Amino acid sequence: MIHTLQNHLLTVTVSDRGAELQSIRHADGTEFLWQGDPAYWPDRALVLFPYIARMTNGMYTYQGKTYRMPIHGFAPKAAFTAEQANEHAVVFRLESSDETLAMYPFRFCFTLCYRLSGDTLTAEYRVENRSDETMYFAVGGHPGINVPMEPGRRFEEYSIRFAAPCHPKRVGFTPACFLSGEDTAFTLDSGCELPLRHTLFDDDAIVLRDMTPDITLSAPGAKHAVRMRFSDFSYLGLWHWPKTDAPYVCLEPWSSLPSRQDVIEDLTQQKNLLQLQPHAHCVKAFAIQFV
Numbered sequence: 001m002i003h004t005l006q007n008h009l010l011t012v013t014v015s016d017r018g019a020e021l022q023s024i025r026h027a028d029g030t031e032f033l034w035q036g037d038p039a040y041w042p043d044r045a046l047v048l049f050p051y052i053a054r055m056t057n058g059m060y061t062y063q064g065k066t067y068r069m070p071i072h073g074f075a076p077k078a079a080f081t082a083e084q085a086n087e088h089a090v091v092f093r094l095e096s097s098d099e100t101l102a103m104y105p106f107r108f109c110f111t112l113c114y115r116l117s118g119d120t121l122t123a124e125y126r127v128e129n130r131s132d133e134t135m136y137f138a139v140g141g142h143p144g145i146n147v148p149m150e151p152g153r154r155f156e157e158y159s160i161r162f163a164a165p166c167h168p169k170r171v172g173f174t175p176a177c178f179l180s181g182e183d184t185a186f187t188l189d190s191g192c193e194l195p196l197r198h199t200l201f202d203d204d205a206i207v208l209r210d211m212t213p214d215i216t217l218s219a220p221g222a223k224h225a226v227r228m229r230f231s232d233f234s235y236l237g238l239w240h241w242p243k244t245d246a247p248y249v250c251l252e253p254w255s256s257l258p259s260r261q262d263v264i265e266d267l268t269q270q271k272n273l274l275q276l277q278p279h280a281h282c283v284k285a286f287a288i289q290f291v
Helices: 098-103
Strands: 002-006 010-015 021-026 045-048 059-062 065-068 081-083 089-095 108-117 120-129 135-137 140-146 159-162 193-195 206-209 214-218 226-229 235-239 248-254 274-276 281-290
Touching (some): 002 089, 120 274
Antiparallel strands (some): 002 010, 059 065, 081 089, 135 274, 214 226, 235 248
16 A cells, blocks of 8 residues: 655655655656666665665574574565554554564564655654563665756766765675675765765665765755755665666665674674664654755
């Protein structure tokens, strides 16, 4: 089922499947959200939970038992239940089940609220641990933004500008997209700008840490731009399908990182994962402004 949020500036649609955004359309007809062309990438705005990116051999261990989980966890393909829906907000809920417990040994309630206010869409994640033990997890977003955003412009005209000068580190990945442990300095033009070019993503995602959590995707003189604020998240992923001329960029706030190369991670030992005490909850949110 598709749910619609709408005001005088934006119309946003969201699916029950994966609680995934389907469209973010401006009143002038501009479509901001990537529309899932399978020639480049069939998805649009994945919800990442309870793990982000890859696990070595698709496996991890917890309390001596081995589990299997797909890339980005099970949320992207899960059937969420929609509740509290109106034209300005919708809440999606996913609860632990026999199916999730086979992949992930914690009882939980995961809710995602999309809230539309003026030109800004907020995504708020609430994770509740219903287990009697500490819960280890990751959460994040994966929205694809059309680039260019309007006819007559080129991908290379756009850049990602950080709200203040910063000195981010690029998280080191192996060719197979696992952690290498070799983070490096990532230089921005004038300390705050990353000009886009397709070859940036030839080695897959760029994942940054220690950056200003406020970015704007824009082009000089363009009518539209997209701003993301993500202070609740430690990492930012930037991606499009490698070695292509894909006309989009994913802006991905991540709480945590994938596994190390050739290591079957023990969840209790993976230091970048979030931890939630028994019967506690936490909230993480990011906001995207469409101007």
